[in-house]
Amino acid sequence: MTGTTDSRARLDLSGPWQLAFDPGGEGIRGGWTRENWPEARSVWVQVPALWNVSHPDAEGVGFYRRSFTVPTTWHGRMLTPSPSQEPVLSRAKEEGRGEGEVVRLHFGGACYRAEAWLNGAYVGSHEGAYTPFWFDVTPLIRAGAENLLVVRVAALSKTQDVDGMVLLESPASKQSWYYTHGGLWGEVFLESVPPLFCQSVTVEPDPHQEMVLVEVAASNRHAESQRAVVHLQVAGPDGSLAAEERSCVAVPPGTCHLTYRIPLPRPLLWSPEAPNLYQLGVGIGNAGEEADSQAVVFGMREFTARDGEFFLNGEPIYLRGLLLQPHYPVTLVTPPTREMMVRELTLAKEAGFNLLRAHLRPAPPGYLDLADQMGLLVYAESSLAWIKDSPRLLDHARRELQAMIERDRNHPSVVFWGIHNENRAASALTSTALIRFVRALDPTRVIVDNSGGAMAIDQDFGWVDRTTVVSSREMHRQRIQDVHIYVGAPLTPPVYEWMRTLGVSDPPVDISAHDFGSPAMAEEFNRECRSYRGKVFVSELGCGGMADLDEVVAGYGTLGDRPPFPKGSELSGRCEQGILQDAREMKAFRDSLHQGFEARRLDRIFGSLRGLIVASQAQQAAGLTRQIEALLVNPRVSGFIVTQLNDVAWEFHAGILDPWRNPKPVYHALKRLNGPHCVVLKAATPVVACGECVEVAATLLNRRPLHGDEQIHVTVCTPAGKQVERSPQLVSGGVGIRQLPAISIRTGEMPGEYRVSACLIRGQETLAESTEVVLALPRVALERLTAGVEFVGAPPGAFNVQGQGADQKRQQSDVAEPLLLAADPPSLTGEDWTRLLDGVEMGRVAIVGPLHKRDGLALRALKNQGLDVRLDYGIGNWMGCYHWIPASDLFAGLPSNCLGSEAYADVLPWYCMSELGGDVLAGSLRNTQTRREPSAILWYSDIEAVCLGQGTLILCQYRAFGQARTNPLAARLVHNMIRLAQDYQHPDVS
Numbered sequence: 001m002t003g004t005t006d007s008r009a010r011l012d013l014s015g016p017w018q019l020a021f022d023p024g025g026e027g028i029r030g031g032w033t034r035e036n037w038p039e040a041r042s043v044w045v046q047v048p049a050l051w052n053v054s055h056p057d058a059e060g061v062g063f064y065r066r067s068f069t070v071p072t073t074w075h076g077r078m079l080t081p082s083p084s085q086e087p088v089l090s091r092a093k094e095e096g097r098g099e100g101e102v103v104r105l106h107f108g109g110a111c112y113r114a115e116a117w118l119n120g121a122y123v124g125s126h127e128g129a130y131t132p133f134w135f136d137v138t139p140l141i142r143a144g145a146e147n148l149l150v151v152r153v154a155a156l157s158k159t160q161d162v163d164g165m166v167l168l169e170s171p172a173s174k175q176s177w178y179y180t181h182g183g184l185w186g187e188v189f190l191e192s193v194p195p196l197f198c199q200s201v202t203v204e205p206d207p208h209q210e211m212v213l214v215e216v217a218a219s220n221r222h223a224e225s226q227r228a229v230v231h232l233q234v235a236g237p238d239g240s241l242a243a244e245e246r247s248c249v250a251v252p253p254g255t256c257h258l259t260y261r262i263p264l265p266r267p268l269l270w271s272p273e274a275p276n277l278y279q280l281g282v283g284i285g286n287a288g289e290e291a292d293s294q295a296v297v298f299g300m301r302e303f304t305a306r307d308g309e310f311f312l313n314g315e316p317i318y319l320r321g322l323l324l325q326p327h328y329p330v331t332l333v334t335p336p337t338r339e340m341m342v343r344e345l346t347l348a349k350e351a352g353f354n355l356l357r358a359h360l361r362p363a364p365p366g367y368l369d370l371a372d373q374m375g376l377l378v379y380a381e382s383s384l385a386w387i388k389d390s391p392r393l394l395d396h397a398r399r400e401l402q403a404m405i406e407r408d409r410n411h412p413s414v415v416f417w418g419i420h421n422e423n424r425a426a427s428a429l430t431s432t433a434l435i436r437f438v439r440a441l442d443p444t445r446v447i448v449d450n451s452g453g454a455m456a457i458d459q460d461f462g463w464v465d466r467t468t469v470v471s472s473r474e475m476h477r478q479r480i481q482d483v484h485i486y487v488g489a490p491l492t493p494p495v496y497e498w499m500r501t502l503g504v505s506d507p508p509v510d511i512s513a514h515d516f517g518s519p520a521m522a523e524e525f526n527r528e529c530r531s532y533r534g535k536v537f538v539s540e541l542g543c544g545g546m547a548d549l550d551e552v553v554a555g556y557g558t559l560g561d562r563p564p565f566p567k568g569s570e571l572s573g574r575c576e577q578g579i580l581q582d583a584r585e586m587k588a589f590r591d592s593l594h595q596g597f598e599a600r601r602l603d604r605i606f607g608s609l610r611g612l613i614v615a616s617q618a619q620q621a622a623g624l625t626r627q628i629e630a631l632l633v634n635p636r637v638s639g640f641i642v643t644q645l646n647d648v649a650w651e652f653h654a655g656i657l658d659p660w661r662n663p664k665p666v667y668h669a670l671k672r673l674n675g676p677h678c679v680v681l682k683a684a685t686p687v688v689a690c691g692e693c694v695e696v697a698a699t700l701l702n703r704r705p706l707h708g709d710e711q712i713h714v715t716v717c718t719p720a721g722k723q724v725e726r727s728p729q730l731v732s733g734g735v736g737i738r739q740l741p742a743i744s745i746r747t748g749e750m751p752g753e754y755r756v757s758a759c760l761i762r763g764q765e766t767l768a769e770s771t772e773v774v775l776a777l778p779r780v781a782l783e784r785l786t787a788g789v790e791f792v793g794a795p796p797g798a799f800n801v802q803g804q805g806a807d808q809k810r811q812q813s814d815v816a817e818p819l820l821l822a823a824d825p826p827s828l829t830g831e832d833w834t835r836l837l838d839g840v841e842m843g844r845v846a847i848v849g850p851l852h853k854r855d856g857l858a859l860r861a862l863k864n865q866g867l868d869v870r871l872d873y874g875i876g877n878w879m880g881c882y883h884w885i886p887a888s889d890l891f892a893g894l895p896s897n898c899l900g901s902e903a904y905a906d907v908l909p910w911y912c913m914s915e916l917g918g919d920v921l922a923g924s925l926r927n928t929q930t931r932r933e934p935s936a937i938l939w940y941s942d943i944e945a946v947c948l949g950q951g952t953l954i955l956c957q958y959r960a961f962g963q964a965r966t967n968p969l970a971a972r973l974v975h976n977m978i979r980l981a982q983d984y985q986h987p988d989v990s
Helices: 083-094 338-350 367-374 393-408 424-441 493-500 519-530 549-561 570-577 581-599 609-632 665-673 782-788 806-814 830-841 856-864 968-985
Strands: 009-012 015-021 043-047 061-069 102-107 113-118 121-127 133-136 146-154 188-193 196-206 211-220 226-235 241-251 254-263 278-285 292-298 303-306 309-312 319-324 355-358 377-381 414-421 446-451 455-457 462-464 467-470 477-485 536-541 637-642 677-683 687-689 693-702 710-717 723-725 729-731 736-746 752-762 765-777 789-791 819-822 845-848 871-873 882-885 911-914 919-927 937-948 951-956
Touching (some): 211 226, 226 254, 303 446, 303 477, 309 637, 319 377, 338 367, 393 424, 414 424, 424 446, 424 467, 462 519, 549 581, 549 609, 581 609, 581 919, 581 937, 609 665, 609 677, 609 882, 693 710, 729 736, 736 752, 782 789, 782 968, 819 830, 819 968, 830 845, 830 937, 845 968, 951 968
Parallel strands (some): 319 637, 377 414, 536 637, 789 819, 819 845
Antiparallel strands (some): 009 188, 015 061, 102 133, 102 188, 113 121, 211 254, 303 309, 467 477, 677 693, 693 736, 710 723, 710 752, 919 937, 937 951
């Protein structure tokens, strides 16, 4: 709730606290909460801050302590003390504190469970890592004297249970993925309020009825009912008085809830384009004491979902979202500076996004205030994440959801409540109960039971299930195709086509044929789509491009120049030394990247490590552009959320901003796609043979209507630099998707890139533009190579072995030791493997085509020869897997000294190999992806020549053999590989 309280005195407890860790569990029985504080083993730390800032490896239990003095003007009483508090209350009365103020002890956040003692008396406990809480300490305060506060914090651990709490069974956001952390990360303060005060205010706007429903929770700490005056004032967006109401009500002892319906005729609606904000002031008091007041900011807006489509203020809205990962540098839970938080929201808004998904934990303090002001919708999620089943599952879920909703329900920016994420097991157990629970707390927002539950797909996982949403002011659960798609980059034409037609009842592409999911899974999803008439919401998608780790690490050293971390401060020093939890990990990745880059002499390809970073970021920009374009031209899609806004921990590839919130090139690429007008060009194939024609589909996307005098200008640029302009085409139309006539290009005999550019122009102004690149390559006659090749297993179709003539077969038999080629490893029998590997042992050269994890026979046969081929996923997901291509004989006539671009998409490895110690002819890299492994860059070989006995075995993970008949690049690569292998076979031949 956004609010201020002018009538309330406040004592800030921020600053130095003592902290003592308790690994042996002796704090309670040892009297740490009373006089026996372990002075010798305690250290001074700053609050608010996670203890990981000063002690990066700390976990388990820690005790905090500090003393403070309360002003003598603060008095208080407790109506119904517990038996344990009777002696304390008696002392309070003896000290003259029988009637007066109520004192509350507030915590902005403690991770994970907190228990408090004040002046030796137990105050209470709170469980939950990311939401505020408070305790009534009225009878325990010693006004005008020193008070002693002790807080025991139990943090979760990856290595042990803490107080019986298990990390994976607790609502801990993504601590299992990133860092476990603990401590008093939120502000701590004491607050003095009158005995009759406003405990909370809830605002429920109803623009359709032109009114706002206000619920005031009034707390009366007197022994008798009080006749209270409640005064409500609503200020409009311009500050003028929009409505006012007074009432006189009887407030019994305890807490009662008062409701008011305040008319707001012709309200100014809140939207991303016009974030109009109202302010409600609530005052409550009686004639005998000072009144209490609160101020709440709200907006008049309606948001709902129908058939997979979303509506804001009665109009359909296409959601263009970014996923905010729950992490910030150094401070982890909150931004190290408010400037960083303002920056990330401003960048999102300026790039044309209209939604932020606060992923897997409530947004940090102040975040939603900024979203309200800037006009950004927010998808708010609980900390349940991938929580596992336990007897406390429902208890955890209700507690976390209630805390989040009660904190954030007045923010107009919040339009979704998300319960689970990719958690089919927990959703099946709890969603029915939790949807009812959430709807009872808030009738107005859309509820999502399990994001990504309809389908989640990646190279290493996939499932199909059901996701439901509950519309505003409804209880009925609607089906929605809420999907998560991670298909890597660069994108192949079939996968692009699958995304372009996502949700149609009869899809033209079988995604399982491209190694995503399984045939059974794909068929189940298609069956779901056949019975579903709504739209598809792609609530996660993305691909990776490395952050510049040199710059990221350097950022920790310069953090001390920024408030509130002055140069020379303890935190500044820790940043520069790199001993902070995340700084240490980023340094490890940076150093590993430098070492691997130098060891493989990749400067020959990229010039410098910076060149590799730039290439990876260009791949991310191109890959995510292609994925978003596929969704934008798909009329069945109602919105998307990009994974992710920011790089975080080992996910320093996935963000469109780096960890310090600096934009990567992909940020600017997506900004173009989010513009009022967008042109999308897509060639039928990225590679053709010289002299062939290629069709380029053209689509115009309008978020705003055209004037009617706009034109599309098309230019084709040949490899020689010659530009050919086509006749301009007049376009018109309203908002939405408009298919333009396809652009047909005939390539010439000169190999190289043909560039097609299309611009939407109004007068002298360019409203939108796009460029598509098609690579033309000379044809290769692979049949001429068959004389020197002996096929093992099924031969590639491109060689046309069955069509060989008698003379050609005779020529092959005349070759003393033809090259062995196992282009299709799954087709080989055990005898085939024995023949091939024995031949290599005796001095022959063999090429083995791409291996798959399911090729057990092949992997065992190789392992028996001492080649332990370990495979890892090669296409990337929201992270990057980068395939480097040297300028060499193997890649002669092909794009090289680069990363594998879209021209290579059809042939790049699905699986890359751990390096085998041979001659790596082409390779790839990614990094470890959990903190259960050392933080390091992983290097792989995609094509490697290894010595086996007296011969050479070339293992090729590029999928070139199966594509060589139709793909000129694949044909050229196969041609070059066979020539290279023959050089290995006859090294003395120049």
